[in-house]
Amino acid sequence: MAKYFDVHPDNPQPRTISQVADSVRSGALIAYPTDSCYALGCQLGNRDGMERIRTIRQLNDRHHFTLVCQNFAQLGQFVHIDNDVFRAIKASTPGSYTFILPATKEVPRQLLNAKKKTVGVRIPDHVVTQALLAELGEPLLSSTLLLPDEEEPMTQGWEIKDRLDHVVDAVVDSGDCGTEPTTVIDFSSGEAEIVRKGAGDVSRFE
Numbered sequence: 001m002a003k004y005f006d007v008h009p010d011n012p013q014p015r016t017i018s019q020v021a022d023s024v025r026s027g028a029l030i031a032y033p034t035d036s037c038y039a040l041g042c043q044l045g046n047r048d049g050m051e052r053i054r055t056i057r058q059l060n061d062r063h064h065f066t067l068v069c070q071n072f073a074q075l076g077q078f079v080h081i082d083n084d085v086f087r088a089i090k091a092s093t094p095g096s097y098t099f100i101l102p103a104t105k106e107v108p109r110q111l112l113n114a115k116k117k118t119v120g121v122r123i124p125d126h127v128v129t130q131a132l133l134a135e136l137g138e139p140l141l142s143s144t145l146l147l148p149d150e151e152e153p154m155t156q157g158w159e160i161k162d163r164l165d166h167v168v169d170a171v172v173d174s175g176d177c178g179t180e181p182t183t184v185i186d187f188s189s190g191e192a193e194i195v196r197k198g199a200g201d202v203s204r205f206e
Contacts, residue, residue, distance in 0.1 A: 002031075002168050004161050009174040012131040020172055021135040028169035029053065031145055031160045033177040034068070035126040036096040036199040037153040038160060040168065041068065041140035045108055050141060056167055058148040064184075065111050066098050066120035068140045070133035075121050078106050078139065085187045088205070094125035096199035100186040111141065118188045128174040144181045152179045 003023065005016050024030060029042045029049045040056065042049025050065065057063075069075040072090065079101035081089065089099055103112055103119040111119055121139075124130065133140065145160065146153045154160050157173025164171075183200035186193040192205040 002161055002165050003170040004157070005170060005172045006157075007128050007172055007174040010127060012128050012174070014131075014135075017128075017131045017135050020132055020170060023170050024132075024136060024140070029167075030170040030172060031157075031164060031168050032129065032132065032140075032172040033126060033157070033174050034096075034124045034129050035094070035178070036124075036144075036180055036182045037178050038145040038155070038157075039066075039068070039140075039142045040145050041142040043136075044111075044139055044141050046141065047110065050110065052167065053143050056164070057143060057146065059143070061114065063143070064098075064100060064113055064118070064120040066122055066142045067107070067111075068129065068133065068142045069121055069123050070130060070139075071123060074133075074139060075123060078104055079119065079121050080104060081187075082190065085190065088192065089187070092200065092204065093123040094130075095123070096125070096180075096182045098122045098182040098184045100184065100188055100195065102188055116188055118186075120184070122182060128172065132172070146181070153177075153181065155179055 029052050040053045098120045155177045161171045180199040183198040184196040186195050
């Protein structure tokens with residue numbers, strides 16, 4: 001059975017956040033809220049967690065996982081960004097965007113897009129997620145919690161606990177979450193390519 005963490009949306013309890021972070025460090029796969037919708041997350045390098053995400057979502061090996069980062073300094077450890085791209089991304093973070101960029105050697109090979117050697121990165125604008133990332137001190141390897149054959153992600157922590165009790169290790173609940181996934185922008189060629197229109201405003205990249 002999954003552990004259930006009830007977290008205050010505006011003032012996350014440090015002790016609870018610490019417990020969630022300890023779970024992640026111990027190899028847990030968690031469901032957690034973001035500024036777009038719920039996500040599945042585990043520690044970077046947790047191969048078992050990554051395979052469990054693939055199984056839950058029925059993903060193939062072409063799927064882009066996302067590194068959810070606390071800030072720009074952390075993001076810069078894992079992707080290569082030139083000056084023009086830097087300015088565009090900086091102006092849009094934190095926010096409901098995922099950016100696909102060339103990966104650095106810090107990114108485990110199994111996370112890379114096999115052909116392009118790219119990875120998705122984002123900096124969420126969500127108090128609870130930011131508190132967890134600060135406590136962890138490293139990104140969360142993540143994927144949108146969208147189940148196969150379903151049109152929209154689940155929005156309630158208790159619903160996720162009920163549905164995924166035996167396939168995730170913990171659920172973080174901080175109240176209602178959105179249903180729209182992030183807007184995905186591919187900058188791997190140096191130019192902005194809109195891959196998916198989602199919660200983030202695309203007009204600045206058109």
